[in-house]
Amino acid sequence: MVKLILSTGNIVSGGPSIIRKPGAYRSNLELTNSLRSNFLAAQQDYAEEIPESNGSGLSDDSTDFLRDGSEPALAPVSAWTEQEGDVIYVPRIDWSTAGLQEEPSQYDITVKLFFLPTAPISDRAQYAKEALDLVLKELQVPEVGLLIVSFPGMSFEGDCEWEADRVNASQGNDEDEIATWLAIEDLHRRGLVKNLGIAEFGTEKLARFLKKVQIRPTANQINIKNCCNVPPPLIKLAKDQGIELLVHTDTTDILSHGTLRGLLGPGLQGAGVLADPEDDTSEGLKGDLTPQWVVKYTAVVRDRGVIENKGYFASAGLTTN
Structure with a gap:
């Protein structure tokens, strides 16, 4: 299996190969808009580095320009992506430019992992x-x-906070979530993560979860966009257990199979990384694509409360036919 690693770069920056627009506020739209913009930026940036006569596939005909004829040539996929072993980076990443401007101790860094x-x-x-x-x-x-950590099948939706809390109690899979948490706890033990958190856990789900884990979450992030308030029982439980309740606007369905194929496939909105499954002569990677995870990261300068770096990585497996 080939693994594809997609990246947005820093979506609050405006440097080369960084997206020009931050996208929408909802996480799924922000992710897809940011990825699409970063793909286009990389195609343009790496096209500028390729001499016209180097046999790269660029020529003087109209295919070197965007469809409206107003933009310069786009680099071929092989120029703006990079393969290392069985991993393909889309787009390729210049790690020499990575890093924050100040010492790591000056930042509050939050990461959200969507399974x-x-x-x-x-x-x-x-x-x-x-x-x-x-x-x-x-x-x-x-x-x-x-x-x-955000588990699939979890939400906090209902006509009121009480209804949302009731429905949430039967969502997800407790055994799978506990088993996954063991791996998350290991990251904490290894000193890679100071604090652990969960998302979309209502009162009953959280109470059951706390009884079975060794390292308890310090935060519980919930989306109450369809409710008026946080349920009082959840407030009490969190307070009693020393868990901070955070509100967010993310969606658990952050990257679907169809959306990913649209981003990477051929066509007006695609990056051309994947071949057209309906065309045997189409160039690009062929096979079954499976979205695996998405991670969102935010680095805030603690003293100033300014977001210096925010972005996403996403992973997908490609099983060739």
Whole structure:
């Protein structure tokens, strides 16, 4: 299996090969808009480095320009992506430019890891390590302050906070979540994460979870966009257990199979990394694509409360036919 690692770069910066627009506030739209913008920026940046006569496939005909004819040539996929073993980076990453401007101790770094429903549960320990390693390498830090884990099938929705809390109690899979948490605890023990957190755990789910884990979460992040308030029982439980309640606007369905194929496939909105499955002569990677995980990271300068670096990585497996 080939693994694809997608990256947005720093979406609050405006340097070369960094997206020009931050996208929407909802995480799934922010992710897809940021990835698409970063792919285009990389295609343009690496095209500028390729001499017209170097046999790269660029020529003087109209295919060297965007469809409206107003933009310069785009680099071929092989120029703006990079393969290392069985991993393909989309786009390629210049790690020499990675890192924060100040010492790591000056930042509050929060990471949120989304496990996707399309990926095997048995591989979550590997996914967690892969995702965190990429963030640490991107920010050039030895650890992060808070890692929040988002499990698939979890939400906090209902006509009121009481209804949302009731429905939440039967969502997800307790056994799978506990088994995954063991791998997350190991990241804490190894000194890579200071604090651990979870997302979308209502009162009953949280109470059951706390009875079975060794390292308790210090934060519980919930989305109350369809409710008026946090349920009083959840407030009491969190207070009693010393857990901070955080509000967010993320969606658990952050990267679907169809969205990923649209980003990487041929067509007006695609990057051309994947071949057209309906065209045997189409160039690009062929096979079955499986979204595995998405990680969002944010580095805030503690003294100034300014976001210096924010971005996403996403992973997908490609099984060739």
